[in-house]
Amino acid sequence: MGLALLMRPTHCTACGTALMEAAIVYEIIVDEDLFQIDDVPGLVCRACGEQWIDEEVRSNIEQMVAENRGPEPNVN
Numbered sequence: 001m002g003l004a005l006l007m008r009p010t011h012c013t014a015c016g017t018a019l020m021e022a023a024i025v026y027e028i029i030v031d032e033d034l035f036q037i038d039d040v041p042g043l044v045c046r047a048c049g050e051q052w053i054d055e056e057v058r059s060n061i062e063q064m065v066a067e068n069r070g071p072e073p074n075v076n
């Protein structure tokens, strides 16, 4: 496909500490509305709290949020 896969980092880009796999709370703001999604599989830095999630996971979440807040079903 010609698309390079983003490499999953093993160390925090901020402080260099090894990242740990963990379920994180991912926050995303769509049109000034804040959404919090629990139990997102991601990586966490134990030292500074930096969080990282897979690009694929992130796009899935954005799609889910977009669908949830999509057009009102009863508006016609």
Ligand SMILES: [Zn+2]
Pocket: 012, 013, 014, 015, 016, 017, 045, 046, 047, 048, 049, 050
């Ligand atoms: Zn860190």
